Amino acid sequence: MSNQAALWSMLVLPWLTLAFMKREEIKQWMPAALFVMITSTLIIEAGITFKLWETHETTVPLNEMISYVYGTLPVGAMWILKYTYGRFWLYA
Numbered sequence: 001m002s003n004q005a006a007l008w009s010m011l012v013l014p015w016l017t018l019a020f021m022k023r024e025e026i027k028q029w030m031p032a033a034l035f036v037m038i039t040s041t042l043i044i045e046a047g048i049t050f051k052l053w054e055t056h057e058t059t060v061p062l063n064e065m066i067s068y069v070y071g072t073l074p075v076g077a078m079w080i081l082k083y084t085y086g087r088f089w090l091y092a
Helices: 002-021 023-049 066-084
Strands: none
Touching: 002 066, 023 066
16 A cells, blocks of 8 residues: 555544444534644644654645544544543543
């Protein structure tokens, strides 16, 4: 599989998994996903600005690490919160 296919699948496939989550649960956990996206975007932009890291492969025509920040990370946070809410030790 080429790098571009992997990056695009990291952006699209996680959002397709939300079809298995109830609409009420999506509404409940979407603010947490938005918070994760915003804070991760700020951290990544600061890292790129201060040259703390660099990326060698981007999702064409999009920017650095966008497939991870807007695909895998928020949807993963929603699924993790769905199954661990109210069970701190399972979350930890």
